[in-house]
Amino acid sequence: MSSKDNVLKATGELFGDRDPSAVDRWVSDDYRQHSSLAADGPEALRGLVAGLPQGFRYEGARVIADGDLVALHGTYHGFGPEPLVAFDLFRVDADGKLAEHWDALTPVVTETASGRTQTDGAATPGDLDRTEANRELVAEFAEKVLVGADYSVLTNYISTESYLQHNPEAADGLDGFGAAAAKWAEQGKNLVYRTVHKVVAEGDFVLLQSEGEFGLPVVYWDLFRVADGKIVEHWDVIAPVPAELPHFNGLF
Numbered sequence: 001m002s003s004k005d006n007v008l009k010a011t012g013e014l015f016g017d018r019d020p021s022a023v024d025r026w027v028s029d030d031y032r033q034h035s036s037l038a039a040d041g042p043e044a045l046r047g048l049v050a051g052l053p054q055g056f057r058y059e060g061a062r063v064i065a066d067g068d069l070v071a072l073h074g075t076y077h078g079f080g081p082e083p084l085v086a087f088d089l090f091r092v093d094a095d096g097k098l099a100e101h102w103d104a105l106t107p108v109v110t111e112t113a114s115g116r117t118q119t120d121g122a123a124t125p126g127d128l129d130r131t132e133a134n135r136e137l138v139a140e141f142a143e144k145v146l147v148g149a150d151y152s153v154l155t156n157y158i159s160t161e162s163y164l165q166h167n168p169e170a171a172d173g174l175d176g177f178g179a180a181a182a183k184w185a186e187q188g189k190n191l192v193y194r195t196v197h198k199v200v201a202e203g204d205f206v207l208l209q210s211e212g213e214f215g216l217p218v219v220y221w222d223l224f225r226v227a228d229g230k231i232v233e234h235w236d237v238i239a240p241v242p243a244e245l246p247h248f249n250g251l252f
Contacts, residue, residue: 109168125203189215
């Protein structure tokens with residue numbers, strides 16, 4: 001099976017069936033965990049799965065596979081009192097087992113500026129022959145605009161005709177995002193990107209995992225969809241760095 005198939009099978013048994021015995025089938029002995037929800041090792045994951053409540057479920061939105069990395073985007077119901085939108089990233093080892101995991105979660109927002117949800121929109125990667133070109137485009141955008149803060153070149157990368165926005169506080173289009181950014185700045189929450197750690201790409205989807213500040217230290221997970229050489233859609237999760245992980249090294 002492919003890495004994508006392995007991750008979907010594994011997470012389906014672990015979090016869909018809530019089956020702790022799936023750890024034996026799908027998780028490596030040296031499993032590394034970057035989530036604040038569990039410690040390293042298969043036994044910590046077994047305990048997490050065993051403790052999931054009866055009403056727990058995961059609603060998947062999209063899956064992106066890039067070599068041994070597989071990213072999931074969807075919504076967890078039952079981890080807490082309210083649903084949580086999440087990005088999960090797994091590294092699969094040579095035996096097809098889960099070897100490493102990163103994640104970021106944020107509460108579901110029911111009323112958004114764009115009228116779109118945090119997870120709806122295009123679901124299946126397309127333009128698979130454009131994967132590397134799209135990866136290069138988004139990586140350059142991240143370097144020059146997100147980290148370099150050179151907004152004079154923004155339209156070199158983001159479409160001025162159609163930019164669909166899933167951040168709950170931003171409306172569609174560059175004007176919508178600009179208005180949201182101005183509002184955040186008034187609140188002392190400037191978008192500051194320090195380092196991009198991972199660029200995961202499949203077809204027209206490119207996921208960035210980054211660190212920076214948004215009024216406080218945060219991790220940024222930004223998913224972009226590219227069409228005809230421009231970014232046309234965006235989903236994200238901005239998550240505070242957990243207090244028990246004061247250094248970013250524990251998250252990446």
